[in-house]
Amino acid sequence: MKVAVFGCGYVGLVTGACLSALGHQVECVDVDPRKVETINRGETPIFEPGLEAMLKENLAAGRFRATLDAQGALEGARLSMIAVGTPDRDGHIDLSFVEGVARTIGAHLRTAPDDHTVVVKSTVVPGTTLGLVARTLEAASGRVAGEDFGVAMNPEFLREGFAVQDFMEPDRIVLGHLGVQAGQALEALYAGFACPKLHVNPTEAEFIKYASNALLATCISFANELYTLCEATPGADGRKVLEILHMDRRLTPVHQGEAVRPGLLSYLFGGVGYGGSCLPKDLNAITAMARERGLPAPLLDQVVAVNRRRPAAIVDRLARELGGLQGRTVALLGLAFKPGTDDWRHSPSQPLVDALLAQGATVRAWDPLVDAGAVAAWGGRVALHRTSAVLAGAHAAVLATAWPELTAWPWADLVGTMATPVVLDGRNALEHVAWPGSVRYVPVGRGPALASREHHVHG
Incomplete structure (x- = not known):
């Protein structure tokens, strides 16, 4: 037709x-x-x-x-x-x-x-x-x-x-x-x-779409709230907690003797927050609809609130690692809201940059796909790089998007070009890198004592 x-x-x-x-x-x-x-x-x-x-x-x-x-x-x-x-x-x-x-x-x-x-x-x-x-x-x-x-x-x-x-x-x-x-x-x-x-009828179809995105966002915010609690608890490892939670047969059913991992579990890990063209605006729309109809939506309101707080919490953690961000140069790795796309609408990278700049940091960004015009909103205060040279002279690197290219970088050599080798991994995508002993590798979701020993574990 x-x-x-x-x-x-x-x-x-x-x-x-x-x-x-x-x-x-x-x-x-x-x-x-x-x-x-x-x-x-x-x-x-x-x-x-x-x-x-x-x-x-x-x-x-x-x-x-x-x-x-x-x-x-x-x-x-x-x-x-x-x-x-x-x-x-x-x-x-x-x-x-x-x-x-x-x-x-x-x-x-x-x-x-x-x-x-x-x-x-x-x-x-x-x-x-x-x-x-x-x-x-x-x-x-x-x-x-x-x-x-x-x-x-x-x-x-x-x-x-x-x-x-x-x-x-x-x-x-x-x-x-x-x-x-x-x-x-x-x-x-x-x-x-x-x-x-x-x-179904049209209204049910509309609800089905919002229910789908609201559930995904809820999973992410649940994981991030758990990570925040673990980060404040010495010895706690939020990723390990969630990986074992995933093994519950109600989340990972066993079929013909084989564990079947549903795709939903990929949303049950913490990081820097959700973004993109759908989840942020759709959660805003459904909670606004509830308010307009005089209905409470406390769970979804908090899903949004947890997500909004997460980037600032990441930057505050980096500030503690560096003893402040004033005058520091930070390499932000990833602008797109997720790997495999050039879409950075409502990406967590945006509030991350805002918070870094607000605390006096100089920001360099790296992304393989996002257009150079994306950084124009910051009036020349953010430079976009396409190579690992973004790390040269930086006091810290913050991984915001888990691009697979980052796992292939020669990190043992690259950290030697940094002013201070601090790597805050907002997606825990670099956990298996063999970090030199001089590196402070800071994963998300881990309590202070465990995080401070990371470079000894991987060195």
């Missing part, structure tokens, strides 16, 4: 490219001419493994194109998808882009055939699809949602760095629709997949 996808951002572009790979005719609509031109050249404006090759293949096959022409993309389309951003504005979700696209689609629906279905792919707070979106579509079209055209909410569960794989190999597809027509359109869209296709 022909599909019009509104938004050439992360979700829209991955969704459009993957749908075209399934054989659908896809036109992705955006308002940015440079982005459209880039995509139509077969280049991706975002870093995502496998996406560029898929894009080039389907552009060449004529199944995919990006366009500025919304009406042209909608002409003949059986299904349109709203996949635009829902950014965080002062702790609340901004639905203005969603509303604008709904108005555009609604105007088309005035004369479109009755078999058209509008699908919300953007992450929106529960009640948005049947509320704001449906009302806007009806007002612009003069027609009735669920009767004259289909309305649906189809959440995405794409992990950055694995988005193409996650789309093409889904564990479940949630089809939240109003009316039979929309359900049939979604079934046809995803006919090539054998995974469970779960029919």
